[in-house]
Amino acid sequence: MKLLLKYSFFLLAVGMLSQTVKAQEWDYLDKLPFEESNAYLKKAAFVEDISYTTYDLYFQRMEWQVDPSIQHISGAVTSYFKPISVDISSIIFDLDDNMQVDSVLYHNTQIDFTHELDKITVQLPSPITQDSQDSITIWYQGEPSTTGFGAFEANSTPSGNPILWTLSEPYGAMEWWPCKQSLSDKIDSIEVRVTCPIGNKVASNGKLISETTLDDKTTFVWKHHYPITTYLIAIAVTNYSAFSDYLELDDGSQVEILNYVYPEYLETAQNLSAETLEIMRFFNGVIGEYPFADEKYGHAQFGWGGGMEHQTMSFMYNLNFGLVAHEMAHQWFGDCITLGSWHDIWLNEGFATYMTGLTYENLLDGIYWDSWKKQQVTSITAIADGSVYVEDTTSVSRLFSSRLSYAKGGYLLHMLRWELGDDAFFTALQNYYNDPTVKYEYASQQEWVSHLEAAGDTSLTEFFNDWYYGEGYPSYQINYYTDFGDNGNEKMTITQTTSDESVDFFEMHLPLRIWKDGSSKDIRLHQTTNPQTFVLEEKPDSVYFDPDLWLISKNSLVTEVVELTMNEMKIFPNPATIDLTIQPNPREQITDILISDITGKKVAYFENPATNKINIANLPEGIYLIRIEMSRSIYSSRFVIKR
Numbered sequence: 001m002k003l004l005l006k007y008s009f010f011l012l013a014v015g016m017l018s019q020t021v022k023a024q025e026w027d028y029l030d031k032l033p034f035e036e037s038n039a040y041l042k043k044a045a046f047v048e049d050i051s052y053t054t055y056d057l058y059f060q061r062m063e064w065q066v067d068p069s070i071q072h073i074s075g076a077v078t079s080y081f082k083p084i085s086v087d088i089s090s091i092i093f094d095l096d097d098n099m100q101v102d103s104v105l106y107h108n109t110q111i112d113f114t115h116e117l118d119k120i121t122v123q124l125p126s127p128i129t130q131d132s133q134d135s136i137t138i139w140y141q142g143e144p145s146t147t148g149f150g151a152f153e154a155n156s157t158p159s160g161n162p163i164l165w166t167l168s169e170p171y172g173a174m175e176w177w178p179c180k181q182s183l184s185d186k187i188d189s190i191e192v193r194v195t196c197p198i199g200n201k202v203a204s205n206g207k208l209i210s211e212t213t214l215d216d217k218t219t220f221v222w223k224h225h226y227p228i229t230t231y232l233i234a235i236a237v238t239n240y241s242a243f244s245d246y247l248e249l250d251d252g253s254q255v256e257i258l259n260y261v262y263p264e265y266l267e268t269a270q271n272l273s274a275e276t277l278e279i280m281r282f283f284n285g286v287i288g289e290y291p292f293a294d295e296k297y298g299h300a301q302f303g304w305g306g307g308m309e310h311q312t313m314s315f316m317y318n319l320n321f322g323l324v325a326h327e328m329a330h331q332w333f334g335d336c337i338t339l340g341s342w343h344d345i346w347l348n349e350g351f352a353t354y355m356t357g358l359t360y361e362n363l364l365d366g367i368y369w370d371s372w373k374k375q376q377v378t379s380i381t382a383i384a385d386g387s388v389y390v391e392d393t394t395s396v397s398r399l400f401s402s403r404l405s406y407a408k409g410g411y412l413l414h415m416l417r418w419e420l421g422d423d424a425f426f427t428a429l430q431n432y433y434n435d436p437t438v439k440y441e442y443a444s445q446q447e448w449v450s451h452l453e454a455a456g457d458t459s460l461t462e463f464f465n466d467w468y469y470g471e472g473y474p475s476y477q478i479n480y481y482t483d484f485g486d487n488g489n490e491k492m493t494i495t496q497t498t499s500d501e502s503v504d505f506f507e508m509h510l511p512l513r514i515w516k517d518g519s520s521k522d523i524r525l526h527q528t529t530n531p532q533t534f535v536l537e538e539k540p541d542s543v544y545f546d547p548d549l550w551l552i553s554k555n556s557l558v559t560e561v562v563e564l565t566m567n568e569m570k571i572f573p574n575p576a577t578i579d580l581t582i583q584p585n586p587r588e589q590i591t592d593i594l595i596s597d598i599t600g601k602k603v604a605y606f607e608n609p610a611t612n613k614i615n616i617a618n619l620p621e622g623i624y625l626i627r628i629e630m631s632r633s634i635y636s637s638r639f640v641i642k643r
Contacts, residue, residue: 253294476496480496481640621643
């Protein structure tokens with residue numbers, strides 16, 4: 001939803017990127033919560049009416065009259081429905097009290113209704129029996145509330161032409177039309193009829209069926225024959241220029257890519273259109289065929305600095321690569337498969353974020369993939385706490401947190417790909433998309449997890465407890481050394497600390513790259529305890545932790561711990577447990593010993609020790625610095641305490 005331009009690189013030409021602009025765009029990352037929180041505070045406490053589960057809303061016809069220069073809408077919404085569990089004697093729709101309901105028609109007869117507390121309650125003349133079909137029409141008008149950038153806005157394009165646009169996610173549809181604002185019932189199909197002043201075009205969902213001009217008004221009729229959730233229904237009206245491209249599918253059919261853009265942006269949009277085709281071709285391959293292929297995919301420019309994934313017609317600030325990729329990805333994840341609860345918004349935003357990342361990995365020669373990963377991890381670890389799961393869905397700033405719902409949600413998918421492997425992960429992704437219980441329906445968190453577990457033949461309960469419901473991230477201290485107390489075996493000890501107390505240990509497979517004699521080898525270690533020691537095949541020249549950025553972590557440190565042997569001086573055992581023995585050159589005398597932790601803080605001091613064995617039982621596990629002052633020289637090194 002509503003992706004700020006932070007995710008969109010300003011391309012100077014196809015495949016070329018201005019580094020200055022890239023930095024500016026990524027600066028938007030921290031602004032997302034503020035920008036999005038201002039939009040829907042009025043409706044943040046919206047609660048879906050319990051009666052919505054008793055009837056199926058299977059078709060709606062919207063007939064609207066608008067003028068893009070006026071903050072006003074009038075018209076009628078006809079809703080076709082059938083009771084699915086019980087007979088019903090009343091029906092409820094959501095509509096802001098700021099709007100005026102003129103009448104409610106039932107079988108062409110006006111019937112009684114109430115409009116209060118943002119709800120229209122209609123008492124039916126007689127009960128409607130279960131599974132029977134009926135309809136009702138609500139005539140209304142008014143000036144929708146202005147909420148910053150959201151639900152219904154009439155303002156101007158950059159060149160000064162009037163423009164009207166809507167953006168209803170998450171709770172804004174009821175601000176401008178009477179609807180069933182629901183995450184339990186998708187409308188099976190819709191028809192949108194918009195009449196506006198001549199010279200304008202209307203963008204909306206589905207296919208444009210007709211365009212009829214009478215006197216100084218033009219009526220546009222759009223029809224969409226796929227299930228759609230309320231917040232994805234939208235209109236945009238201005239003096240658009242239109243053009244289409246077509247993506248040919250494997251079966252010889254074509255997907256229309258329809259673009260409604262400002263006249264002054266037309267040439268730029270046409271120059272960028274090849275990128276849109278390439279992105280859709282990639283998504284078709286990695287996920288499955290575009291879910292609305294027989295209708296269209298479209299873009300309509302609008303007056304907010306980002307994008308919104310309205311079904312089959314994303315509203316866009318511009319057509320820059322990252323923004324196009326994010327909003328198009330939502331057509332699969334967010335539109336075709338829609339989150340069943342705002343608690344699980346990562347099923348929309350995390351997926352679209354990661355699919356955008358995959359375009360950086362696989363398109364544009366992959367040159368921005370590492371930069372994208374670094375930017376995500378930097379954002380996620382900027383604050384020590386925060387879960388992907390949204391506990392309080394009335395907090396819109398939290399709901400659309402760029403750090404948690406977008407970046408961390410997206411990177412959870414990246415880490416699941418690492419945990420399961422490419423084959424299992426992408427099999428799960430495709431199976432999830434093609435699952436008939438969620439395709440064109442609502443999905444729960446568990447339905448996605450079930451596909452992951454089936455494809456990977458594993459349980460992910462602990463992973464999601466830690467990474468989805470838990471907060472924070474791990475930091476790793478990785479020490480590799482020769483263990484002379486164990487026949488000189490080469491070993492590695494990994495110690496983990498967590499940034500938030502909600503998770504005491506993240507069980508993960510850890511990626512490391514070992515260099516030896518100018519060649520590298522990637523290894524994968526499964527940390528199941530903390531700390532944990534692994535035996536290596538050979539002594540490394542150097543070790544790098546997570547060089548390809550598979551994991552969310554921060555301040556991780558790799559250290560080679562060397563048994564001190566300088567001028568016949570030794571410190572052993574290393575790692576140590578209770579005592580540490582110092583064997584100096586026999587011609588020298590130890591005068592004092594200083595032990596510090598890895599930060600340099602003094603933790604122990606021994607002056608003129610009577611014995612070469614010092615007790616370290618009171619020190620916790622970890623890496624320490626030791627400074628040994630002798631009668632004629634000073635020696636410094638590191639050692640490890642492990643128990």
